[in-house]
Amino acid sequence: MRRDIFQAIADPTRRAIIALLALQAMTPNAIAENFHTTRQAVSKHLRILTECELVKQEQQGREIYYSLELQKLKEVDNWLSQYRKLWETRFNQLDNVLSTIKKQKK
Amino acid sequence: MRRDIFQAIADPTRRAIIALLALQAMTPNAIAENFHTTRQAVSKHLRILTECELVKQEQQGREIYYSLELQKLKEVDNWLSQYRKLWETRFNQLDNVLSTIKKQKK
DNA sequence: TATATTTGCAACCAGTTGGTTTCATAAGCA
DNA sequence: TGCTTATGAAACCAACTGGTTGCAAATATA
Numbered sequence: 001m002r003r004d005i006f007q008a009i010a011d012p013t014r015r016a017i018i019a020l021l022a023l024q025a026m027t028p029n030a031i032a033e034n035f036h037t038t039r040q041a042v043s044k045h046l047r048i049l050t051e052c053e054l055v056k057q058e059q060q061g062r063e064i065y066y067s068l069e070l071q072k073l074k075e076v077d078n079w080l081s082q083y084r085k086l087w088e089t090r091f092n093q094l095d096n097v098l099s100t101i102k103k104q105k106k
Numbered sequence: 107m108r109r110d111i112f113q114a115i116a117d118p119t120r121r122a123i124i125a126l127l128a129l130q131a132m133t134p135n136a137i138a139e140n141f142h143t144t145r146q147a148v149s150k151h152l153r154i155l156t157e158c159e160l161v162k163q164e165q166q167g168r169e170i171y172y173s174l175e176l177q178k179l180k181e182v183d184n185w186l187s188q189y190r191k192l193w194e195t196r197f198n199q200l201d202n203v204l205s206t207i208k209k210q211k212k
Numbered sequence: 213t214a215t216a217t218t219t220g221c222a223a224c225c226a227g228t229t230g231g232t233t234t235c236a237t238a239a240g241c242a
Numbered sequence: 243t244g245c246t247t248a249t250g251a252a253a254c255c256a257a258c259t260g261g262t263t264g265c266a267a268a269t270a271t272a
Contacts, residue, residue, distance in 0.1 A: 010116035011230080015185075022192060029248065041231055043250060062239035062248050070193035073186065079121075080183055086128060087176035117260080135218065147261055149220065168218050168269035 005075050008052045013037070014045050018068060021055060025067035111181050114158045119143070120151050124174060127161060131173035 009015055017031055028046060032039040046066055049055040054072045058065045115121055123137060134152060138145040152172055155161040160178045164171045 004118075006116045006118075006121070010113045012110075012112075013230085015112070018189075022189060027248075028250090037230090038232065039249080040233085040251090044230070047250085064249070070189060073189050073193065076182070077186055077190065080179065080186065083124075083128060083176060083179050084183065087179065119260085133218080134220090143260090144262065145219085146221090146263085150260070153220085170219070 003048065003051045005052050005054060005072060006079075008048055008054055009076065011045070013041075014049060017042070017045055017049065018054065021066060021068040022070075025058070025065040027063045027065060031066070109154065109157045111158050111160060111178060112185075114154055114160055115182065117151070119147075120155060123148070123151055123155065124160065127172060127174040128176075131164070131171040133169045133171060137172070 009018070013035060016035070020026060020031060020034060028039055028043050031046070032042040035042060046055060050057060050066075052072070054069055055066050056069055058067065115124070119141065122141070126132060126137060126140060134145055134149050137152070138148040141148060152161060156163060156172075158178070160175055161172050162175055164173065
């Protein structure tokens with residue numbers, strides 16, 4: 001099963017869960033109260049987030065507190081960083097690249 | 107049809123296409139040569155990338171050059187930035203948050 | 213003009229996704 | 243010891259995804 005962080009953050013509900021957990025650790029029930037879906041659906045999202053290690057569990061009696069593994073988000077940041085350099089320097093130079101190709105063809 | 111940038115970058119093939127286009131503008135045929143899929147499959151990916159404005163087309167005769175809209179990647183960067191602050195400062199303080207909750211329950 | 217090339221689009225298909233309902237398990241509580 | 247609560251897992255389902263093949267349109271080339 002393909003389970004990487006990019007797929008995990010692709011879903012808007014999961015991004016919302018991430019936003020909630022960034023504030024504080026929460027139980028599945030507490031999280032579900034913030035959405036218009038069933039608790040079970042949230043549970044499935046939490047499973048996906050856990051599988052790619054974006055979230056970790058901490059059992060406490062019969063409750064399970066989920067918290068965000070912020071470090072994991074760095075993976076996205078690392079991927080982005082290769083392009084960040086480009087958009088900081090190149091910005092509108094892509095048109096130049098295209099022009100160059102056009103000239104080469106002539 | 108849901109078509110946002112997070113969904114666009116979720117697919118590994120599309121991320122690879124993005125990486126290629128970051129180097130230079132390319133035609134669908136040229137892009138497809140780098141993958142083990144048909145040109146049509148690449149064409150569908152390009153359609154998705156175009157729809158969420160991560161990529162732009164430039165017709166040139168019967169060829170179409172696709173190039174990367176780097177600025178669009180900033181949207182991911184913006185989303186990340188709210189968490190970047192946290193992982194820079196909080197790092198391992200999530201355990202503290204959890205401890206606090208535990209104490210409150212007692 | 214006839215032919216080849218480049219491309220997008222439609223139709224189809226198997227696998228995945230996100231949701232639901234139902235159920236089992238384990239922990240707290242009367 | 244029952245009853246309630248919190249949770250995960252399984253079965254099912256409609257919609258979406260990523261892939262394919264086949265085709266039509268437009269441009270280049272002989």
